[in-house]
Amino acid sequence: MHAQAASPLSTAFPDRLGALAARTEALLERLLSQAPQPGEIARPARLLEAMRHGALGGGKRLRPFLAVEAARLLGQEGDGPLRAGAGVELLHCYSLVHDDLPAMDDDDLRRGRPTVHKAYDEATAILAGDALQTLAFEVMADPETDPDGAVRAELVLGLARAAGLGGMAGGQMLDLAAEGRYGRVDLDEAGIRTLQAMKTGAILAFAVEAGAIIGRADAAARAALLAYGRGLGAAFQIADDILDRESTTEALGKAAGKDAAAGKGTLVDRLGLEGAKREAARLLDATLAALDGFGPEAETLREAARFTVARSS
Amino acid sequence: MHAQAASPLSTAFPDRLGALAARTEALLERLLSQAPQPGEIARPARLLEAMRHGALGGGKRLRPFLAVEAARLLGQEGDGPLRAGAGVELLHCYSLVHDDLPAMDDDDLRRGRPTVHKAYDEATAILAGDALQTLAFEVMADPETDPDGAVRAELVLGLARAAGLGGMAGGQMLDLAAEGRYGRVDLDEAGIRTLQAMKTGAILAFAVEAGAIIGRADAAARAALLAYGRGLGAAFQIADDILDRESTTEALGKAAGKDAAAGKGTLVDRLGLEGAKREAARLLDATLAALDGFGPEAETLREAARFTVARSS
Numbered sequence: 001m002h003a004q005a006a007s008p009l010s011t012a013f014p015d016r017l018g019a020l021a022a023r024t025e026a027l028l029e030r031l032l033s034q035a036p037q038p039g040e041i042a043r044p045a046r047l048l049e050a051m052r053h054g055a056l057g058g059g060k061r062l063r064p065f066l067a068v069e070a071a072r073l074l075g076q077e078g079d080g081p082l083r084a085g086a087g088v089e090l091l092h093c094y095s096l097v098h099d100d101l102p103a104m105d106d107d108d109l110r111r112g113r114p115t116v117h118k119a120y121d122e123a124t125a126i127l128a129g130d131a132l133q134t135l136a137f138e139v140m141a142d143p144e145t146d147p148d149g150a151v152r153a154e155l156v157l158g159l160a161r162a163a164g165l166g167g168m169a170g171g172q173m174l175d176l177a178a179e180g181r182y183g184r185v186d187l188d189e190a191g192i193r194t195l196q197a198m199k200t201g202a203i204l205a206f207a208v209e210a211g212a213i214i215g216r217a218d219a220a221a222r223a224a225l226l227a228y229g230r231g232l233g234a235a236f237q238i239a240d241d242i243l244d245r246e247s248t249t250e251a252l253g254k255a256a257g258k259d260a261a262a263g264k265g266t267l268v269d270r271l272g273l274e275g276a277k278r279e280a281a282r283l284l285d286a287t288l289a290a291l292d293g294f295g296p297e298a299e300t301l302r303e304a305a306r307f308t309v310a311r312s313s
Numbered sequence: 314m315h316a317q318a319a320s321p322l323s324t325a326f327p328d329r330l331g332a333l334a335a336r337t338e339a340l341l342e343r344l345l346s347q348a349p350q351p352g353e354i355a356r357p358a359r360l361l362e363a364m365r366h367g368a369l370g371g372g373k374r375l376r377p378f379l380a381v382e383a384a385r386l387l388g389q390e391g392d393g394p395l396r397a398g399a400g401v402e403l404l405h406c407y408s409l410v411h412d413d414l415p416a417m418d419d420d421d422l423r424r425g426r427p428t429v430h431k432a433y434d435e436a437t438a439i440l441a442g443d444a445l446q447t448l449a450f451e452v453m454a455d456p457e458t459d460p461d462g463a464v465r466a467e468l469v470l471g472l473a474r475a476a477g478l479g480g481m482a483g484g485q486m487l488d489l490a491a492e493g494r495y496g497r498v499d500l501d502e503a504g505i506r507t508l509q510a511m512k513t514g515a516i517l518a519f520a521v522e523a524g525a526i527i528g529r530a531d532a533a534a535r536a537a538l539l540a541y542g543r544g545l546g547a548a549f550q551i552a553d554d555i556l557d558r559e560s561t562t563e564a565l566g567k568a569a570g571k572d573a574a575a576g577k578g579t580l581v582d583r584l585g586l587e588g589a590k591r592e593a594a595r596l597l598d599a600t601l602a603a604l605d606g607f608g609p610e611a612e613t614l615r616e617a618a619r620f621t622v623a624r625s626s
Binding site for chain 1: 351417476510
């Protein structure tokens, strides 16, 4: 992929991503601690443990990284952007817990560990996903995330739109339909792109937008960051399709080759493996071009895009 | 129940409740229409239909009524309180869709119609519940609900705290545990009250609080309305336990006698049927007393409390 060759991944980037993952983990650990929170009657231990299983101890935490780096680009540092990023991450974790359920993708393994319904049971996993979604919105709306209520409401609204019927949940519905379980479906390339933009792209793009909202981006910066986020989401998904085809279950920490086995169309099917790799490179170039109005201060976001396409798991 | 005898239900009350239910239904119909909303990529028809099945065409809409009447008591009319109430109702509808799932309470019937997983399938019902929860927060955070972002963020935060680990979802976890599925549990009276305060009380109380928030209640009015809401929630649940024991499946529109069959302890078990009825009357008196600082303008909320205890379904 020529974009990657032209600008090799800095060794500093994985360190920065890892450092932010550690900060995210520490914040999620606090949010999911035993300590009762304001207004709570009790914290049932089994549900809390299942939520911790679904949200702690894994993941690259790419979404919080994007939120924090987009806010930093706009001069906003501190815990607010991290909390907004953690809200997006909790929403993402809820979706993984529910997607893994027997009635959905029926996965036993996630990040190399048993999925929540395997470690606990189906009812507990449904409730844990439900409560992780609720917690995502609670974190966004909490005054600790931003002193300005209008900013908090905008974070909630953006997250909800990325997550609901017209975004992630709708994308998962299309994905289940693409397996043919509600009748024969043959998605063309445009249909696959729509599905992926909804299922995974919308939340990734919103992670960047959350940083723009909390960083008080002006209209031009917000439009540029949104274009970057959308491009990144599309590039992420095609990289995922390529990984699913080329990698092993051991390297992924989850079942490999499942999409093909489920009969789901992917862009690798439509474009071929080499065509998909060319398309990933093209999307990466377009994603980087969205940041042309920024200088070297946007280099971390550029590296995040390169990493997204070049990652091996 | 002497409180009821002392102040008989006005015939005007059912009409007012019905009129607000019609307004709520019309708003939910708009929120769940085919028309694409801002920022959405597509509205998958199957998921939208399942959400409509779970949210439209039934229910007393008691929660929106409480939000609207609490706001009206504080001089706040218009669509804002109705939208806040609809947000609470959508959260309630999501919980019903998920509680009915085979892994949870495994109910085939709700409001006299097939539950969502019977009318569609399990995966669709999980996603429909998920997306109804998301929509609840989207409605709360939308500028149409209130012009002040801080008010919208407070609505989101309150709803999330009532719905999550320390509220409704946690209460459902305790309820599943009370069936003995994770080991023998013998709830005493205090344990049953905690479970009920979480599972159903928190959201009912928040419906009243949402009206107080959007009505800009001062500290004294807010404390009084919160006490009213909590009392109402407790009275509602004991009335529900009494109904579950005394009514028929036909009258309820859902399976009757399920709690006893599941081996769950209820306050009727602990107090006996007559003791439970005395306790319901005591809770009703306490709930009405919370409104003593208000004059005749609070009469509708008083009638709502009497209705909650006296209702037959």
